Amino acid sequence: MSNTQLEVAILARRHFLRNAATLSGAAVALLAGSEALAQAGSSMASSDVSILNVALGLEHEAINAYQLGAQSGLLQKPVLDVAVRFQSDHKEHRDALAGVIRKLGGKPVDEKAIGDYARALKAETLKSQNDVLELAARLELGATNAYLGVIPSFKDATLAKVAGRLAADEVMHWTLLNNVLGKPLPMGGLPFGA
Amino acid sequence: MFACVAFAAQAFPSLAADAGRGKQLYESRCIGCHSIEANRVGPAHQGVFGRKAGLAPGYDYSPALKSAQIVWSEKTLERWLADPEKLLPGQKMGYSVPEAADRADLIAYLRKQ
Secondary structure, three states: OOHHHHHHHHHHHHHHHHHHHHHHHHHHHHHHHHHHHHHHHHHHHHHHHHHHHHHHHHHHHHHHHHHHHHHOOEEEEEHHHHHHHHHHHHHHHHHHHHHHHHHHOOOOOOOOOOOHHHHHHHHHHOOOOHHHHHHHHHEEEEEEEHHHHHHHOOOOHHHHHHHHHHHHHHHHHHHHHHHHHHOOOOOOOOOOOO | HHHHHHHHHHHHHHOOOHHHHHHHHHHHHOOOOOOOOOOOOOOOOOOOOOOOOOOOOOOOHHHHHOOOEEOHHHHHHHHHHHHHHOOOOOOOOOOOOOHHHHHHHHHHHOOOO
């Protein structure tokens, strides 16, 4: 990793730490936005709960992927700190999604054992910091496209907006990971969700 | 001649499908939840063609998939990707593939797995 990329990573870490309180507030707002939905009940909510539980599954996987990366001994500071910061974002997503699912009368999907995620993500193939970052970037991009892809399926526009906000966080993560990996920005506009 | 090719593509979508582009689409749109070899948020896709729905080993399916009486083929995958909820109400995949050409390419790729 070049000095410039390191500086970007350090600046990003400071930025995220500075905004940690704001992110917490955002999660609270997300929960508050589901009050009307919770009162509405109905099969409409049931359909949306199913989609939210898939999203929660994505967040469980992301949290465990970053945990595997952090425990691997392959990540060096400041990249390790940024990875932990991103994991913290995903934990916040998890908590917010689980809260909304409960409010809508659903049961949040359980997290699996970390060994299950390790097998599914082929963690044994990670041999370098770049390998870990490549995996993280791939998952963040996949999650971005998944969140964008489910937006039209939500019956309630409030939840569609939530999916959009989650996608924005994933894009933020992907962009920094992509930069640290020394990769160029995508060619042209509208690269996500297509 | 071009008319014949166009007709053939309409009559037999698999003839015109591009598995290479399907792989790119898979890695862009599906990889968030799926992989070929492992169950993740969604089930593994290895061997999906010709498999009865809801039977990927080790995956916890929704009741809608568990009770589905369909086998994954070009035709059933086309209907599934176009509108999963219409094909199997109560399923949990909120994602669909609106463009027919994209579905055909994805199916061509999945057929090879």
